[in-house]
Amino acid sequence: MTAIDPKALRNAFGAFATGVTVITTRQDDGTPRGFTANSFTSVSLDPPLLLVCLAKSAHSATTFATAPHFAVNVLAEDQKAVSGLFASREASKFNQCDWHAGAGDVPLIDGALAQFACARENLVDAGDHLILIGRVVDFATAEGNPLGYFKGRYFSIGLEDGLVKAAAQNRRTRVGAVLACGDAVLMEADSTGRLSLPLAPGPAANIDTLRARLAALGLTAEVEFLYAVFDDRADQGHGIYYHGQVSGTLPAAFHLIPLADLAAAPIAHAAEAQMLHRYAEEYKHGSFGVYQGNETTGTVRRLAGAH
Numbered sequence: 001m002t003a004i005d006p007k008a009l010r011n012a013f014g015a016f017a018t019g020v021t022v023i024t025t026r027q028d029d030g031t032p033r034g035f036t037a038n039s040f041t042s043v044s045l046d047p048p049l050l051l052v053c054l055a056k057s058a059h060s061a062t063t064f065a066t067a068p069h070f071a072v073n074v075l076a077e078d079q080k081a082v083s084g085l086f087a088s089r090e091a092s093k094f095n096q097c098d099w100h101a102g103a104g105d106v107p108l109i110d111g112a113l114a115q116f117a118c119a120r121e122n123l124v125d126a127g128d129h130l131i132l133i134g135r136v137v138d139f140a141t142a143e144g145n146p147l148g149y150f151k152g153r154y155f156s157i158g159l160e161d162g163l164v165k166a167a168a169q170n171r172r173t174r175v176g177a178v179l180a181c182g183d184a185v186l187m188e189a190d191s192t193g194r195l196s197l198p199l200a201p202g203p204a205a206n207i208d209t210l211r212a213r214l215a216a217l218g219l220t221a222e223v224e225f226l227y228a229v230f231d232d233r234a235d236q237g238h239g240i241y242y243h244g245q246v247s248g249t250l251p252a253a254f255h256l257i258p259l260a261d262l263a264a265a266p267i268a269h270a271a272e273a274q275m276l277h278r279y280a281e282e283y284k285h286g287s288f289g290v291y292q293g294n295e296t297t298g299t300v301r302r303l304a305g306a307h
């Protein structure tokens with residue numbers, strides 16, 4: 001039997017795209033407790049059962065293992081910050097979000113797409129996790145798009161579709177990619193040495209033609225996530241940029257520019273320079289959002305919808 005590398009296994013588990021939930025309960029003295037979980041699974045309709053896996057190492061493990069009730073809150077696409085909050089070890093998570101008490105006095109997170117209040121049915125010991133099985137005693141649902149999680153990053157179906165469709169209406173849309181190789185990004189130099197991100201060939205530029213061009217160049221590139229959609233006023237067009245990874249031999253005119261050197265690099269387009277500045281900042285913190293706006297004043301949408 002081959003030895004299982006836990007890190008590689010975690011990455012492989014991450015290939016299963018999920019939603020994101022916050023699991024909540026109260027400790028004995030009534031203090032609300034909660035943690036972010038994507039291991040939620042519906043189990044049975046009759047009786048109504050669900051489960052979630054909780055790491056034994058979590059601060060709240062003992063509380064959840066003994067509490068008579070808990071709730072599952074399925075997060076909406078504008079609740080990335082809520083996910084981050086409950087994945088942290090902050091002491092006062094519930095002071096920083098809106099919530100109310102539901103059946104069994106469980107804390108329910110406002111704005112969630114679905115909330116299930118449960119009585120603890122069973123607790124199964126499973127390796128370094130506990131499987132918490134709950135019997136649904138009450139539930140509610142709301143309209144909206146879910147917050148998604150895939151390979152360690154958030155995604156949002158609704159927001160990305162809308163942004164890409166809106167921007168793609170514009171004939172002067174530039175479709176490109178921020179392709180990382182460690183702490184460097186791939187850039188293409190023109191005859192004067194000015195640098196640009198790799199772009200899809202026009203006029204019908206889209207993610208497929210972008211991928212085809214990268215493959216034709218002999219690059220091994222995985223274009224994974226929508227990274228930025230913006231109005232480029234200098235260019236009177238739109239920019240749609242994806243994020244991904246690149247490896248392999250670099251074709252002529254392509255360079256890997258270390259993030260630390262970007263500020264001084266001769267980047268041809270102001271919009272790309274601005275976006276790469278944000279990329280370098282996000283790389284430091286390991287979190288990526290979808291950017292929407294114009295080339296200088298947009299906001300990184302924490303997948304913040306219309307509310």
Ligand SMILES: Cc1cc2nc3c(=O)[nH]c(=O)nc-3n(C[C@H](O)[C@H](O)[C@H](O)COP(=O)(O)O)c2cc1C
Binds near residue numbers: 020035036038061089
């Ligand atoms: C998207 C996402 C999904 C997560 N899923 C789980 C999970 O299913 N089970 C778990 O125990 N921890 C999971 N975590 C980690 C916990 O949220 C994190 O360890 C948290 O600090 C636990 O809170 P506590 O230590 O205050 O109990 C997840 C984190 C994120 C960002």
